[in-house]
Amino acid sequence: MTRSQTTTLADRRAGGAQPLIEARSVTRILEGVVPTTLVHDIDLAIGDNEFVAVTGPSGSGKSSLLYLLGLLDLPTSGEVRIHGKSTAHMSEAERAYTRLSELGFVFQFHFLLPEFSALQNVTLPMRALGRLSREEMDARGLMLLASLGLAEHAHKRPDQLSGGQRQRVAVARALANDAPVILADEPTGSLDSKSSEQVFQILRDLVDERGKTVVAVTHDLDLARRMDRQVELMDGAIVSDKRAGR
Numbered sequence: 299m300t301r302s303q304t305t306t307l308a309d310r311r312a313g314g315a316q317p318l319i320e321a322r323s324v325t326r327i328l329e330g331v332v333p334t335t336l337v338h339d340i341d342l343a344i345g346d347n348e349f350v351a352v353t354g355p356s357g358s359g360k361s362s363l364l365y366l367l368g369l370l371d372l373p374t375s376g377e378v379r380i381h382g383k384s385t386a387h388m389s390e391a392e393r394a395y396t397r398l399s400e401l402g403f404v405f406q407f408h409f410l411l412p413e414f415s416a417l418q419n420v421t422l423p424m425r426a427l428g429r430l431s432r433e434e435m436d437a438r439g440l441m442l443l444a445s446l447g448l449a450e451h452a453h454k455r456p457d458q459l460s461g462g463q464r465q466r467v468a469v470a471r472a473l474a475n476d477a478p479v480i481l482a483d484e485p486t487g488s489l490d491s492k493s494s495e496q497v498f499q500i501l502r503d504l505v506d507e508r509g510k511t512v513v514a515v516t517h518d519l520d521l522a523r524r525m526d527r528q529v530e531l532m533d534g535a536i537v538s539d540k541r542a543g544r
């Protein structure tokens with residue numbers, strides 16, 4: 299296949315523009331006495347400014363897919379592409395750099411470092427990327443926290459914050475390096491309904507107002523329906539991929 303044909307195919311998959319993040323024939327098998335297939339032959343192209351729900355029953359491979367898209371795990375076969383560039387043959391350092399600059403993560407449990415303040419947690423990915431001075435990092439971290447309604451909590455440790463506040467700090471951390479893609483695994487899964495709604499609205503705003511692409515795993519179908527596209531997994535494979543009008 300020539301390069302131009304490859305591009306055409308990729309364009310078609312994303313409905314026009316080059317995908318921002320794409321899985322091509324991605325299979326992940328865990329080796330063991332009994333090998334386990336986590337996901338099988340996944341083709342998924344996600345473009346700019348999309349809000350995608352990944353749904354499916356427990357054990358259907360949602361987290362596995364998110365980890366693969368996020369370069370936190372490697373496919374057994376197939377590849378993940380970011381901005382049209384294959385990540386298959388990247389060194390661990392290149393992969394880490396791509397993760398830091400292109401992807402932000404929010405998990406069900408916030409995974410904030412307990413001994414660090416909210417601000418220090420948010421500036422951590424900036425420090426790892428090393429593009430900004432200390433003053434710039436602190437200013438950006440404060441700006442991000444303020445934009446999520448956490449200005450007065452910047453110097454508190456996670457244990458001094460509520461569950462919803464901690465999850466908003468985790469979102470601020472995901473935005474630290476202004477990555478175009480935010481990957482979220484059950485981001486509202488451990489929150490009460492009010493905090494859950496608040497975090498959902500924040501993700502909605504990231505797409506509508508900051509131009510981000512958000513891919514969120516959820517088993518909450520009401521929440522999924524309020525996103526713009528629903529990708530459904532079953533036994534490690536995509537069984538439906540729908541775009542819903544809002």
Ligand SMILES: Nc1ncnc2c1ncn2[C@@H]1O[C@H](COP(=O)(O)OP(=O)(O)O)[C@@H](O)[C@H]1O
Nearest residue numbers: 328334335336355356357358359360361362363
């Ligand atoms: N480290 C692991 N060891 C063994 N099995 C695993 C591991 N991680 C995931 N699995 C299995 O792979 C399947 C997919 O898991 P996962 O991606 O976590 O699903 P989901 O997020 O949809 O609940 C499940 O059957 C799960 O039990």
Ligand SMILES: [Mg+2]
Nearest residue numbers: 360361362483
């Ligand atoms: Mg999961």
